[in-house]
Amino acid sequence: MHDMPGPAQGGSAYDGPTYYDRPSLKPAPFNTTVVGGYIFLAGLAGAAQMLAALVRRARPPGFRRVARTGHALSLLAPTLGAGLLIYDLHTPQRFANMLRIFRRTSPMSIGTWVLMAFSGSSLATVAADWLGRVPGLRWLRPLGRAAELPAAVSGAALGTYTASLLSATSTPLWAATPRALAVRFGASSVASACAALSLAERRADNHRTARDLDTLALAALGVELAASLACRRRWRAVGLGAAEDTVSGKVLLEGGADLVGTALPIALHAAALAAPPAASRRGSALGSFATLIGSLCLRIGVLEAGDATALRPRESLGFAQPRNLPRQR
Amino acid sequence: MSVTAERSVQAVHVHPRARDYPGSFLDGVIPNESELTCGTRIEPGKSYGFFTDTTLCIGCKACEVACKEWNALPADSVGFTGMSYDNTGGLSANTWRHVAFIEKRGPTGTRQTDQDAFQSGWLMMSDVCKHCHNAPCLEACPTGALFRTEFDTVVVQQDICNGCGYCVPACPFGVVDLNPLDGKAHKCTLCYDRLKGGLEPACAKACPTDSIQFGEVPELQARAEQRVEQLQSLGVAGAHLYGAPGGEGATGGLGHLNAFFLLTERPETYGLPPAPTRPANRVAPGLLAGLATMAGLALGALALLGGGRR
Ligand code: SF4
Ligand code: SF4
Numbered sequence: 001m002h003d004m005p006g007p008a009q010g011g012s013a014y015d016g017p018t019y020y021d022r023p024s025l026k027p028a029p030f031n032t033t034v035v036g037g038y039i040f041l042a043g044l045a046g047a048a049q050m051l052a053a054l055v056r057r058a059r060p061p062g063f064r065r066v067a068r069t070g071h072a073l074s075l076l077a078p079t080l081g082a083g084l085l086i087y088d089l090h091t092p093q094r095f096a097n098m099l100r101i102f103r104r105t106s107p108m109s110i111g112t113w114v115l116m117a118f119s120g121s122s123l124a125t126v127a128a129d130w131l132g133r134v135p136g137l138r139w140l141r142p143l144g145r146a147a148e149l150p151a152a153v154s155g156a157a158l159g160t161y162t163a164s165l166l167s168a169t170s171t172p173l174w175a176a177t178p179r180a181l182a183v184r185f186g187a188s189s190v191a192s193a194c195a196a197l198s199l200a201e202r203r204a205d206n207h208r209t210a211r212d213l214d215t216l217a218l219a220a221l222g223v224e225l226a227a228s229l230a231c232r233r234r235w236r237a238v239g240l241g242a243a244e245d246t247v248s249g250k251v252l253l254e255g256g257a258d259l260v261g262t263a264l265p266i267a268l269h270a271a272a273l274a275a276p277p278a279a280s281r282r283g284s285a286l287g288s289f290a291t292l293i294g295s296l297c298l299r300i301g302v303l304e305a306g307d308a309t310a311l312r313p314r315e316s317l318g319f320a321q322p323r324n325l326p327r328q329r
Numbered sequence: 330m331s332v333t334a335e336r337s338v339q340a341v342h343v344h345p346r347a348r349d350y351p352g353s354f355l356d357g358v359i360p361n362e363s364e365l366t367c368g369t370r371i372e373p374g375k376s377y378g379f380f381t382d383t384t385l386c387i388g389c390k391a392c393e394v395a396c397k398e399w400n401a402l403p404a405d406s407v408g409f410t411g412m413s414y415d416n417t418g419g420l421s422a423n424t425w426r427h428v429a430f431i432e433k434r435g436p437t438g439t440r441q442t443d444q445d446a447f448q449s450g451w452l453m454m455s456d457v458c459k460h461c462h463n464a465p466c467l468e469a470c471p472t473g474a475l476f477r478t479e480f481d482t483v484v485v486q487q488d489i490c491n492g493c494g495y496c497v498p499a500c501p502f503g504v505v506d507l508n509p510l511d512g513k514a515h516k517c518t519l520c521y522d523r524l525k526g527g528l529e530p531a532c533a534k535a536c537p538t539d540s541i542q543f544g545e546v547p548e549l550q551a552r553a554e555q556r557v558e559q560l561q562s563l564g565v566a567g568a569h570l571y572g573a574p575g576g577e578g579a580t581g582g583l584g585h586l587n588a589f590f591l592l593t594e595r596p597e598t599y600g601l602p603p604a605p606t607r608p609a610n611r612v613a614p615g616l617l618a619g620l621a622t623m624a625g626l627a628l629g630a631l632a633l634l635g636g637g638r639r
Contacts (some may be wrong), residue, residue, distance in 0.1 A: 016595065016597050017597050017598045018598075019423065019429060019597075019598065019599055022412075022414045022418065022419060023419075024502075024597075024600045024601070024602060025498070025500075025502075026493060026500070026503045026504075026505075027497075027498065027503075028495075028497055028498040029497050029507045030494060041555035050623065050627060052555050054627055054630045054631055055630075055634055057631065057634075057635070058634035058635030060634045063634075088493075088514070089491050089492050089493050090492025090493075090512030091490065091492040091511075091512040092491075092493060094472075094489075094491035094492075095491060097473075097491045098471050098472055098490055098491070098493070100472055100473050101472065101473040102470060103468070104612070105468035105469070105609035105612060106470065106495070106609075106612075107612055107616070108471040108493065109471065110616075112471055112610075117570060153373055156620060156623035156624070156627070157616075157620065159619075159623060160616075160619025160620065160622065160623055161616060161619065163613075163615055164611070164619060165495075167608075167611045167612075167614075167615045168469065168499070168606050168609060168611045169465075169469070169499050170499060170500060171498045175608065175611060178611040178618070179614050179615065180618075181615065182614075182615040182616070183571040183618050183619065183621075184617035184621045185619065186619045186622035187622055189623075189628065190630075191625070194378040195377055200568035205555060209634070212633050212634050213634075215633055216626070216633050216634070219629050219633075223625075231363055233637065242549060273340075287429070310503075313597075316602065317600075317602060317603075319605055320602030320603060320606075321499070321603060322603060323523075325580055325581055325606065326581065326606070326610070
């Protein structure tokens with residue numbers, strides 16, 4: 001017998017008929033931890049490379065070391081990050097097939113080429129840092145300099161294209177809010193890179209630049225918080241309860257990304273700015289660690305909650321109602 | 330054969346060329362066999378698809394079986410789902426046709442006993458890949474494994490797919506699926522191999538009621554419009570098309586669905602989204618918003634880090 005509609009899940013707006021409450025969509029076959037880990041590393045690496053180029057222009061105290069750290073962090077993407085990506089393929093030995101074509105409708109294709117450009121230029125910046133003093137390899141230094149701009153620009157793209165990759169699917173949670181999700185991922189990438197660089201500067205006792213990096217992290221976290229609220233508002237409006245009533249929604253998105261990853265470091269960094277510099281070092285380090293954890297939680301949480309909305313017919317069918325269609329241009 | 334029997338055979342419009350093949354055993358494939366079985370000659374460069382008229386479906390699952398047989402696809406599950414006569418459950422990497430069974434209940438929650446004759450409380454619908462005009466799976470595929478064929482259909486090339494899985498969430502209808510055993514994406518090919526050989530797709534050829542009609546898309550669309558009018562005039566008020574150009578099922582920039590349907594209930598009843606969208610339309614907004622965020626924060630970084638020290 002055709003089941004009559006059961007009680008609506010979460011904040012679902014749709015309570016019409018479904019096909020035995022079976023999923024109308026298939027969730028992405030991604031391993032959420034592996035792919036979430038990649039998105040986190042790509043964001044951290046890309047934004048760190050962008051910040052490295054910026055500090056070289058702005059020249060704050062210790063800027064050479066900051067830039068070197070940024071360059072070194074960028075290696076996370078071509079090494080561990082790319083490894084995670086290939087690991088998640090279901091036919092990994094064919095990973096190079098990604099390089100057969102460029103498809104502008106596919107952020108996964110765009111991202112592949114961004115990652116290639118980023119990896120190449122980042123390797124050049126690191127090679128210049130590490131080997132540029134070796135006699136006979138001095139030519140690496142102008143090469144590294146020339147690679148800074150492409151590395152920074154592709155880094156900026158690497159820090160945020162992953163949001164577009166998720167939005168350009170039919171998974172309701174990701175598709176519902178392409179712009180706010182991109183702002184959120186981008187800001188989280190910058191915040192995580194600031195956090196990593198700030199931790200390194202604190203270790204090197206360069207508290208002045210660390211403080212400036214914390215202030216920048218504060219700005220990025222503010223943007224992230226605003227984007228998080230925008231996401232939440234939209235998800236509620238289109239009846240996607242999985243962002244709030246699933247374990248991943250509660251633990252990873254609300255707890256991890258919003259509370260630990262955003263609200264806590266905002267409070268700590270703001271308090272640190274108000275206090276005398278010496279009194280705030282511990283708070284700053286704690287805030288930086290929280291930012292990094294939150295950035296990872298954000299990515300895994302969005303992946304998991306998205307899969308949940310794909311599996312819930314009341315949320316996917318509710319989202320695919322004519323009233324939610326984009327306005328005609 | 331008696332004269333009357335011969336007449337009745339003619340009455341079901343046997344193609345004149347069929348007389349060329351009177352025997353039961355053939356030496357080889359009949360050239361352009363599809364002309365004999367569905368009145369359509371299959372030629373590269375034209376657009377082919379299915380018109381699935383759910384009012385004609387009797388739920389025999391001949392299409393499911395024909396598809397599995399032709400494509401050598403294994404069974405997905407041998408258990409009972411408890412969902413009417415549907416133990417298939419849905420489309421998957423191994424199931425490219427799925428017959429949905431819906432036994433309508435009355436408003437009181439019990440089965441109506443005052444329904445019209447001929448089991449009109451049943452809804453059956455043979456679901457399949459829609460071979461979308463702007464196919465989201467194809468637009469998402471980063472390897473080019475998914476491509477558009479010379480028959481305007483959408484096919485996964487098994488020797489290229491690397492199992493990234495991006496096409497799976499891209500599909501607005503939950504069709505394409507990864508097989509964990511071979512690590513590749515699979516879905517209906519609209520019998521690409523058969524089309525190349527001039528054969529009607531297996532499911533449509535096997536369908537005993539012509540609920541599944543194969544043909545050129547513009548022709549099918551015209552036929553479908555007429556059928557809706559006919560049904561409406563017979564009092565089937567809910568009869569409407571799903572996947573006609575720009576209409577229900579083909580909203581949000583999808584264009585039209587090469588495999589489209591005639592439904593009598595709202596699409597959600599069959600598990601279909603009423604207003605799907607084309608994911609590729611969200612690529613630019615996402616990228617631009619992200620890059621703008623990075624640019625804004627970069628400017629902030631310059632101001633902050635360079636603040637009055639030079
Ligand atoms: S229905 Fe899904 S799998 Fe079929 S062509 Fe459209 S997007 Fe691709
Ligand atoms: S799983 Fe295969 S067909 Fe699907 S998007 Fe990836 S490479 Fe293309």
